[in-house]
Amino acid sequence: MQEQDKKTEQDIPVTETAAETAQANPELDATADQTVQNNDQLIAELQAKVAELQDAFMRAKAEGENIRRRAQDDIAKAHKFAIEGFAEAMVPVKDSLEMALKVETPSIDSLKEGVELTLKQLSSAFEKNRLLEVNPLQGEKLDPDRHQAISMVPAEQDANTVVTVLQKGYMIADRLLRPALVTVAQGK
Structure with missing residues (x-):
């Protein structure tokens, strides 16, 4: 096997070094220099592009952090001042009640x-802030999502219908705040 390796080494011609080739062929030397310059220019352009992209990435990252922080601040303020509109509507009601108590000879x-005027102010404040009454009419079908049956009483109306309202309920927009307390009719 060693003899075979020796044969292959002998069969391979010795190539010239790059310097010998450049000396033998000056055109190759110019081409090599041009290629090196092109590569250096390409590397410089790519490095500039990388730096530009890194800068854009860092700016976008910082902007994302700023947006996240501003959103958190807005949410915190919304929670803190959520009832501001309702409070503004309730202040005149309190003022009216205080004025009524100041009258010396009522x-x-x-x-x-x-x-009555204070109740109108209160109703107006509720309406502005979408606080709606749940006040079912007599004979209305019991709605377990909006009404709470306290007792069943014998009545001359259909079963599971409202007989009397003991306490009004309230909704904020579409969410139940307090169910109406009602008595309902027993089956005949």
Whole structure:
């Protein structure tokens, strides 16, 4: 086997070094120099592009962090001041009640008129803030999502219908805040 290796080594011609080739053929030397210059220029362009992309990435990352932080601040403020509109609507109601208590010689009629005006202010505040009453009518079908049956009473109406409303319920937009407390009719 060693003899075979020796044969192959002898069969391979010795090639010239790059310097010998450049000396023998000056055109190859110019081409090599041009290729090296092109490669250096390409490397410089790619390095500039990498630097530009790194800068753009860092700016985008910072902008994303700023947006996230601003969103968190907005959410915190929304939670903190969520009832601001409702509170603004309730302040005049409190003012009216305080003024009614300051009257030195109130008459029954003036107190009744003041309470009615205050109730109008309160109803207006509820309406502005989408706080709606749940006040079922007599004979209305029991809705377990909006009504809470306290008891069943014998009545001359269909079973599971509202007989009386003991306490109104309230909804905020489409969400139940408090169910209406009702009595319902027993089956005949």
